[in-house]
Amino acid sequence: MRLVYPQYFTVQDSTGDFDWIVLHAxxxxxxxxxxxxxxxPSKEPLSVARLLAEMSYPEGSINVFARATDLELEKKFTPIRIPIDRGLMGMRLLVVRKDDLPRFAAIRTIDELKRLSAGxxxxxxxxxxxxxxxxxxxVAPRPDALYAMLEAGRFDFFPRALDEASREFDMQHKTRPSIxxxxTLMLRYPLPRYFFVRHDAEGDKLAARIRAGMEMMVQDGSLAALFRQYKGPLIERASIGKRHIIDLPNPLLPPETPLQRSELWFRP
Incomplete structure (x- = not known):
């Protein structure tokens, strides 16, 4: 059995490292x-558009990918409905300009947050x-432009997944000291990141094996152990217990999402 997964271009896709560690396990x-x-990995880095194009025909250069799910994606491809990152992608820290910290510290509700704009x-x-x-x-056509746009005042905050925010900040703060x-805040909404394969015979075989492996990892605790190993330090650094959490609904969440399986989700 051969699996080819996409290489990624940018720091915004740095969650991919953990994806493939989990898939290998x-x-x-x-x-x-x-x-x-x-x-x-694929022979060359793939943009999201290219990735989806390659997955859309049987001879494409990849046959598995990882992405946050939505209704449309689950129509086109077969999801393995076990969140790779235990739902961490739906926990969002806000990257802001330092000068704006006082007004964010006063926010406690979504209505107050709606007075500001996001990138x-x-x-x-x-x-x-x-x-x-x-x-x-x-909306920025190029994701790598978002930090510059925030710095320039084009919008007020840039929500990043909890594990993305710290890594990206470490790479950005020396050249962008104003952010x-x-x-004090965290946004939270259900946003599972799954493995996806094609709707075909090969995809069915891949899905059966990946699903079986991940269920074994859930049951024996090895998925949670990898999560703690790779995500634990970033979670600790985020000091979730000191943050006010604003919950948002996800209108694109498929009804088949296994929200009732508490063992699949990280609950701070």
């Missing part, structure tokens, strides 16, 4: 039952989640 768990496998990348699910909550969203991670 799931394949190892199922080696005795399903046999040998080969797991390798997002084109095609990101979060754009719809924030928009549905009544938040004005400025920081806001310390």
């Amino acid at each position: 799931a394949m190892e768990k199922t080696a005795a039952r399903f046999g040998p496998y080969k797991l390798s 997002q990348g084109q095609g990101w699910i979060d754009t719809d989640v924030l928009g549905a909550a009544g938040i004005s969203v400025v 920081t991670i806001e310390p």
